[in-house]
Amino acid sequence: RGSRGARGSGGARGVRGEPGGQGGAQGGDEAALTVGFDLRGFRVERILQDSARSKTVFIHGQIADDGAEAKDVVIILEKTPFQTETLSLLLNKDADLRLHVKNDIYSTYSLYPPPTLNEIKTTVVYPATEKHITKYLRQEVYLVHESEDDYKTITAPYLESKAFSIQWVYNILEKKAEADQIVYENPDAQNGFLLIPDLKWNQKQLDDLYLVAICHRRGIKSLRDLTSEHLPLLQNILQEGQEAISERYKVKGNQLRIYLHYQPSYYHLHVHFTALSYDAPGSSVEHAHLLSSVIENLQIDPKYYQKHTLVFALKADNPLLQRFKQTRKM
Numbered sequence: 001r002g003s004r005g006a007r008g009s010g011g012a013r014g015v016r017g018e019p020g021g022q023g024g025a026q027g028g029d030e031a032a033l034t035v036g037f038d039l040r041g042f043r044v045e046r047i048l049q050d051s052a053r054s055k056t057v058f059i060h061g062q063i064a065d066d067g068a069e070a071k072d073v074v075i076i077l078e079k080t081p082f083q084t085e086t087l088s089l090l091l092n093k094d095a096d097l098r099l100h101v102k103n104d105i106y107s108t109y110s111l112y113p114p115p116t117l118n119e120i121k122t123t124v125v126y127p128a129t130e131k132h133i134t135k136y137l138r139q140e141v142y143l144v145h146e147s148e149d150d151y152k153t154i155t156a157p158y159l160e161s162k163a164f165s166i167q168w169v170y171n172i173l174e175k176k177a178e179a180d181q182i183v184y185e186n187p188d189a190q191n192g193f194l195l196i197p198d199l200k201w202n203q204k205q206l207d208d209l210y211l212v213a214i215c216h217r218r219g220i221k222s223l224r225d226l227t228s229e230h231l232p233l234l235q236n237i238l239q240e241g242q243e244a245i246s247e248r249y250k251v252k253g254n255q256l257r258i259y260l261h262y263q264p265s266y267y268h269l270h271v272h273f274t275a276l277s278y279d280a281p282g283s284s285v286e287h288a289h290l291l292s293s294v295i296e297n298l299q300i301d302p303k304y305y306q307k308h309t310l311v312f313a314l315k316a317d318n319p320l321l322q323r324f325k326q327t328r329k330m
């Protein structure tokens, strides 16, 4: 499986126009060496979900700090895509290749690469809340048709009390976290935004390119809040986001999937930018709304997203699904 190296094509790991520059704990190997996560006292509680296809496992664990009460942690392990430029280090005369089966011209092996070529991308949520644990737990999913009235009477009141904290978003906007990762910023308080690599991308190859644009303006919770008043902001994100990605990563706008989630997990308006060829989690039709279509819908009808029924999927034990069920006697 071929990969275009992100560094070779513009410096995915460079920040603010520095190809190959040092990232934070997310992107730079040196930083990763020094800013470790202490796994002492870690024990696995259960596997929340795993996928042989995406080579990902979501683990619920607990960490007991010397004598203190154990706290929940979610750890996501994901095998990373191959990088073209390191293949010659994998396949050479020193390769530790151990035979499984040989038959005529066909043979299979286990290849044991050096540790530096055997990275497992690891995401840690600590301390994790019950909501994080259920977010990652594999469950049956159900479609919900949310009318204008349902949003006002069921969803909005639920969000007021139960949404995930968006402290991480404010940390990014206030440059208290990931500041060295910023790819592009339009600083305008009303119509500006910040473009930053998503937590799900290790920035080492472009195959799974994933960035997120976060608007500066506060109080726009989601797609539901958007009106024609927000068109300048959305157009800036679409236009300037594509330009910034083209300049930094040499990936053109027509090879990007640019969309909003509904429902999102985090209710501060943000837009996902992923490589079109990448089957990104959350890019299915019941979850993703293309930004270009959102803009056009708002141009046709300024209140489109207030008036229309929006359809999305919720997991079986999502409390919002329970509220819809109680109201509808589903």
Ligand code: GTA
Residues within 6 Å of the ligand: 056, 076, 078, 123, 135, 136, 168, 178, 196, 197, 198, 199, 200, 212, 261, 263, 264, 265, 266, 267, 272, 281, 282
């Ligand atoms: N740069 O601190 C952060 C940060 N956080 C906390 C979240 N994001 C962050 N980015 C930076 N720094 O794309 C990113 C998320 C996500 C976006 C929020 O912000 O990675 P959303 O509000 O629409 O949330 O987007 P949503 O819909 O839940 O999306 P998310 O988190 O992508 O989850 C969708 C599905 O993807 C999950 O159910 C799960 O199956 C899968 N998934 C989530 N995380 C991972 C992962 N690390 N690896 C593989 N699959 C994952």
